[in-house]
Amino acid sequence: MEKMKWDARHSVNVFDMDENYQRLFKYINRIIDVQSKKKKDSNELIDVLVELMEFVKFHFKNEEAFLAKYKYPETEDHVKDHRQFSKKIQTFRRWISEDPNNFTEDMILYLEGWIINHIHEYDMKYGPYMRLNLYLQNFNRKKR
Numbered sequence: 001m002e003k004m005k006w007d008a009r010h011s012v013n014v015f016d017m018d019e020n021y022q023r024l025f026k027y028i029n030r031i032i033d034v035q036s037k038k039k040k041d042s043n044e045l046i047d048v049l050v051e052l053m054e055f056v057k058f059h060f061k062n063e064e065a066f067l068a069k070y071k072y073p074e075t076e077d078h079v080k081d082h083r084q085f086s087k088k089i090q091t092f093r094r095w096i097s098e099d100p101n102n103f104t105e106d107m108i109l110y111l112e113g114w115i116i117n118h119i120h121e122y123d124m125k126y127g128p129y130m131r132l133n134l135y136l137q138n139f140n141r142k143k144r
């Protein structure tokens with residue numbers, strides 16, 4: 001399976017979002033490594049998934065607080081997409097703990113697909129709004 005590679009096409013260009021996504025890509029690549037082993041180790045898989053879940057939680061929390069702080073009009077929709085992903089990872093984790101062989105490439109493709117779609121359909125949408133707000137904040141601060 002091909003690994004995920006972050007490049008500037010995926011740049012949201014707001015705060016540390018790009019750095020967050022680079023880390024997310026790395027987690028997915030670790031999952032690909034574990035998945036490609038002949039004998040799948042359920043502990044190893046669960047460990048990576050738990051780490052991914054923790055990081056995703058941290059990332060979502062920061063981003064949601066940021067969107068709410070600047071009253072981004074599409075926050076609710078954005079948060080809904082986050083919740084869907086969190087639920088899915090939890091389901092995958094449950095399936096793996098039942099049997100590590102339940103974990104398939106399709107599941108990795110789902111994770112990859114969600115991440116790419118979320119960056120391009122949701123995160124990039126708030127980019128201009130956030131940059132304008134940050135600009136205004138900065139501008140008004142300097143004026144005072």
Ligand SMILES: [Fe+2]
Nearest residue numbers: 063118122123
């Ligand atoms: Fe997001």
